[in-house]
Amino acid sequence: AQSVTQLDSQVPVFEEAPVELRCNYSSSVSVYLFWYVQYPNQGLQLLLKYLSGSTLVKGINGFEAEFNKSQTSFHLRKPSVHISDTAEYFCAVSDPGYSSASKIIFGSGTRLSIRP
Amino acid sequence: ETGVTQTPRHLVMGMTNKKSLKCEQHLGHNAMYWYKQSAKKPLELMFVYSLEERVENNSVPSRFSPECPNSSHLFLHLHTLQPEDSALYLCASSQVFNRGADTQYFGPGTRLTVL
Numbered sequence: 539a540q541s542v543t544q545l546d547s548q549v550p551v552f553e554e555a556p557v558e559l560r561c562n563y564s565s566s567v568s569v570y571l572f573w574y575v576q577y578p579n580q581g582l583q584l585l586l587k588y589l590s591g592s593t594l595v596k597g598i599n600g601f602e603a604e605f606n607k608s609q610t611s612f613h614l615r616k617p618s619v620h621i622s623d624t625a626e627y628f629c630a631v632s633d634p635g636y637s638s639a640s641k642i643i644f645g646s647g648t649r650l651s652i653r654p
Numbered sequence: 655e656t657g658v659t660q661t662p663r664h665l666v667m668g669m670t671n672k673k674s675l676k677c678e679q680h681l682g683h684n685a686m687y688w689y690k691q692s693a694k695k696p697l698e699l700m701f702v703y704s705l706e707e708r709v710e711n712n713s714v715p716s717r718f719s720p721e722c723p724n725s726s727h728l729f730l731h732l733h734t735l736q737p738e739d740s741a742l743y744l745c746a747s748s749q750v751f752n753r754g755a756d757t758q759y760f761g762p763g764t765r766l767t768v769l
Contacts, residue, residue: 580762
């Protein structure tokens with residue numbers, strides 16, 4: 539069975555500082571990896587995803603993530619955060635072999651709060 | 655309307671009431687999903703419909719009953735709920751193209767409170 543662990547439930551950061559949100563996954567098969575963001579009072583939207591190829595994935599709003607197979611990690615980074623990045627961030631994994639549609643397993647989320 | 659819409663945005667109901675949540679997607683997708691988001695818990699996948707056929711029922715209690723009359727609409731019928739069912743219910747859709755690689759697009763959710 540697949541699972542996702544987000545080690546930090548909350549991460550406070552000063553504005554314009556760099557940030558890293560950690561994600562580790564567990565799976566016996568190859569997986570697809572995602573980061574979704576949920577702004578206050580909104581649904582989730584995709585930040586980026588890793589399917590194959592280059593292990594460094596660039597997403598929207600200046601975020602990027604690096605797939606590390608040996609450490610089973612997919613950490614999310616941004617070199618300089620803005621107040622508007624305040625949101626909850628979810629790491630997720632899906633099974634490429636799922637028979638139909640897509641079945642995503644989400645982590646418990648990391649709440650990113652930006653201090654001015 | 656664009657994207658994925660959900661109505662109502664807020665719902666308060668008693669344990670003996672019957673209500674329905676509605677989701678509509680305007681993206682031309684052919685798969686739709688219901689998730690439950692409770693405080694301090696990961697998103698829980700409840701139901702998956704692909705091409706209007708239910709393909710996943712994640713051990714959800716029978717007091718939740720989904721309905722997908724066409725590829726654009728998804729309902730969640732609620733009856734005799736419990737207070738622990740209070741949560742944010744999210745609907746999502748995707749285009750079934752590359753199985754697990756497909757991006758899901760989410761609605762804003764319905765905040766449900768069961769008294």
